[in-house]
Amino acid sequence: MHRLITPLTLPLLILLLHPLPTHAQQQQRCQWATLRSATDSVLETLQTGLRSTTTLPAIFSSPDLAYTYNGTPLPLPLAGSGSAANSSGSGSSVLAAPLAISVAHSVVDQDRCAAFIKAVGYPAEEAQTAGGVVVVGAQVWYNYTASVGATVRRMDVVVAAEGGWNMPVGLDGEVLVGLVEGEDWGALSRAVQDGRAVLEGVAGGYLDLLGGGSGGDGDGGGNGTGVVWGRPCARLEGSVYTAVGETESCEMGLEISENGEGITERQFVVDESVGSVSVLARDGRHGGSPTLFEFRVVKGALRYVHQFAAKALAETDD
Numbered sequence: 001m002h003r004l005i006t007p008l009t010l011p012l013l014i015l016l017l018h019p020l021p022t023h024a025q026q027q028q029r030c031q032w033a034t035l036r037s038a039t040d041s042v043l044e045t046l047q048t049g050l051r052s053t054t055t056l057p058a059i060f061s062s063p064d065l066a067y068t069y070n071g072t073p074l075p076l077p078l079a080g081s082g083s084a085a086n087s088s089g090s091g092s093s094v095l096a097a098p099l100a101i102s103v104a105h106s107v108v109d110q111d112r113c114a115a116f117i118k119a120v121g122y123p124a125e126e127a128q129t130a131g132g133v134v135v136v137g138a139q140v141w142y143n144y145t146a147s148v149g150a151t152v153r154r155m156d157v158v159v160a161a162e163g164g165w166n167m168p169v170g171l172d173g174e175v176l177v178g179l180v181e182g183e184d185w186g187a188l189s190r191a192v193q194d195g196r197a198v199l200e201g202v203a204g205g206y207l208d209l210l211g212g213g214s215g216g217d218g219d220g221g222g223n224g225t226g227v228v229w230g231r232p233c234a235r236l237e238g239s240v241y242t243a244v245g246e247t248e249s250c251e252m253g254l255e256i257s258e259n260g261e262g263i264t265e266r267q268f269v270v271d272e273s274v275g276s277v278s279v280l281a282r283d284g285r286h287g288g289s290p291t292l293f294e295f296r297v298v299k300g301a302l303r304y305v306h307q308f309a310a311k312a313l314a315e316t317d318d
């Protein structure tokens with residue numbers, strides 16, 4: 001746990017607005033209440049575990065459903081946790097078993113018919129590999145029709161567990177929960193809400209700062225053109241917490257790419273009502289490991305940055 005408090009003043013970059021990218025996925029805008037209740041149902045399912053057809057709600061019943069765990073496609077329901085000794089099998093079993101959630105947060109994206117869930121919790125005993133806290137991030141993409149409602153079309157999950165990259169052994173789970181709980185992710189009044197283009201621009205700008213230039217591949221946009229640091233601002237990257245005061249920049253201590261490879265394959269879920277932008281991507285600084293970011297952007301400026309990732313790919317080859 002590092003708390004970095006060093007004054008550093010850097011000029012603000014100018015945020016250039018850019019038009020929304022045109023992208024293939026054109027679906028009817030989803031009804032908020034439908035998305036909300038489907039997403040609550042996904043969250044409840046994480047608590048009971050994804051291993052049994054009897055506990056998987058009907059929204060998971062499509063045979064075409066695509067599910068990925070730390071970048072690996074897996075069938076649902078997940079195999080049980082009997083394979084805990086097997087490193088790829090144990091990964092899947094973390095979510096097969098019940099998860100005791102300490103703190104959770106979820107947002108919905110009506111334009112993309114999608115949701116983002118972030119939960120910090122403790123897996124059931126049989127699924128614990130290192131006995132500690134896990135951070136679960138999920139982007140959930142729905143099929144939606146007014147008559148049927150929402151069903152899960154695709155769910156991409158990244159789980160950072162103790163021992164994995166950015167979650168060193170010995171991380172104090174209670175401290176992590178306390179940090180997440182202490183942040184204000186409350187709804188913003190309409191007058192101060194930013195539009196999707198601004199939110200994605202700020203998020204993309206941050207990702208571009210990490211190196212490798214623009215990783216935007218047109219899949220959901222996010223060709224960041226600049227980042228504006230809010231004051232105060234806080235970054236939580238696994239167990240590294242950076243908080244600075246009102247007069248300082250949050251840019252210090254950023255891990256800039258050394259190999260020229262940045263954050264690629266960015267997939268965005270945005271909720272303007274809370275200024276939330278989540279980005280599922282691959283982190284070229286760490287061998288292309290699947291990673292999730294969530295940003296809180298208020299009045300065009302970054303207030304919170306969360307990043308967590310699966311183990312670096314190089315470490316999962318065993």
Ligand SMILES: *[C@@H]1O[C@H](CO)[C@@H](O)[C@H](O)[C@H]1NC(C)=O
Nearest residue numbers: 079083086087088089090092
């Ligand atoms: C580990 O689990 C994966 C996925 O279930 C399986 O494909 C692989 O063969 C298993 N490896 C061993 C050594 O059991």
Ligand SMILES: *[C@@H]1O[C@H](CO)[C@@H](O)[C@H](O)[C@H]1NC(C)=O
Nearest residue numbers: 062064065066143151152153
């Ligand atoms: C989602 O809808 C599309 C178009 O109707 C369909 O082809 C696809 O199978 C559906 N996917 C799921 C997972 O239900």
Ligand SMILES: *[C@@H]1O[C@H](CO)[C@@H](O)[C@H](O)[C@H]1NC(C)=O
Nearest residue numbers: 016018214216218223224225
């Ligand atoms: C991203 O933005 C930069 C700067 O505005 C621009 O030069 C570049 O062409 C854009 N790239 C894409 C893929 O839109």
